[in-house]
Amino acid sequence: VPAAWQRPYLNIFKHFRVEEWKRSAKEGDVAALTDTRLKGTIYRIRGSNPASSYLQLPRAGTQSLGLTGRYLYLLFRPLPRKHFLVHLDVTTEDNQVVRISFSNLFKEFKSTATWLHFPFVCGAASEGTARRGASGAAPADVRWTCLVLDLPSIVGLYLNRRYSHLRGVKLCSNLLVKNLCTSNLLFEPGVTLSEARLSDLSSRGVAPMPRELAFPVPKGEKWHDLYDYIRY
Numbered sequence: 001v002p003a004a005w006q007r008p009y010l011n012i013f014k015h016f017r018v019e020e021w022k023r024s025a026k027e028g029d030v031a032a033l034t035d036t037r038l039k040g041t042i043y044r045i046r047g048s049n050p051a052s053s054y055l056q057l058p059r060a061g062t063q064s065l066g067l068t069g070r071y072l073y074l075l076f077r078p079l080p081r082k083h084f085l086v087h088l089d090v091t092t093e094d095n096q097v098v099r100i101s102f103s104n105l106f107k108e109f110k111s112t113a114t115w116l117h118f119p120f121v122c123g124a125a126s127e128g129t130a131r132r133g134a135s136g137a138a139p140a141d142v143r144w145t146c147l148v149l150d151l152p153s154i155v156g157l158y159l160n161r162r163y164s165h166l167r168g169v170k171l172c173s174n175l176l177v178k179n180l181c182t183s184n185l186l187f188e189p190g191v192t193l194s195e196a197r198l199s200d201l202s203s204r205g206v207a208p209m210p211r212e213l214a215f216p217v218p219k220g221e222k223w224h225d226l227y228d229y230i231r232y
Contacts, residue, residue, distance in 0.1 A: 002068045009183035028053025047173035050085035054172040067166040069182030074147040078122050078138035082174035093162040145228040181213050190223025
């Protein structure tokens with residue numbers, strides 16, 4: 001169970017004050033921009049190869065974030081016609097550090113005892129779960145995406161180990177990122193507080209997206225028409 005300071009969720013960029021670069025590190029072409037549509041600061045990470053530019057938390061590889069929430073939320077948008085790469089370092093209960101990486105560079109899933117490679121397919125089609133195209137460079141109309149990773153399930157399913165905590169995050173080019181968050185709650189985007197109460201989502205451990213983590217939805221529009229929601 002997450003410590004009190006991590007409940008009900010932890011806004012990672014806010015908590016670690018990313019913009020001050022004291023507890024986080026950046027390398028290469030990393031810029032803070034104001035996004036009028038998302039009504040806030042976003043970070044753009046770009047470079048000719050994914051490893052040349054990145055945003056990293058914590059600053060030193062020897063430190064650990066120590067975040068124990070079950071779900072990791074990444075609010076990001078791959079840059080159109082580019083490849084991106086994200087690394088998450090997690091620690092298991094027996095103190096094994098495992099790197100979980102996902103990228104639209106990877107053609108297929110690969111795993112070793114200490115590394116999981118997930119191919120990322122940009123953009124979900126509107127019908128059912130069909131995907132728009134295979135892995136590869138992001139399409140021109142790639143959308144802002146809420147990626148949700150169930151870390152204990154991933155570690156248990158693919159490595160047969162017990163998850164302990166999130167140690168570090170490295171966001172490599174080419175992408176835009178709005179935020180990162182951990183929580184034991186499963187946030188459902190596009191659901192209002194009153195809708196959640198009506199359908200009693202809380203009994204299933206599901207909650208509406210906290211406002212500071214949510215993508216804005218203009219009046220008359222639907223969340224799922226504007227953004228992608230992907231769960232691993």
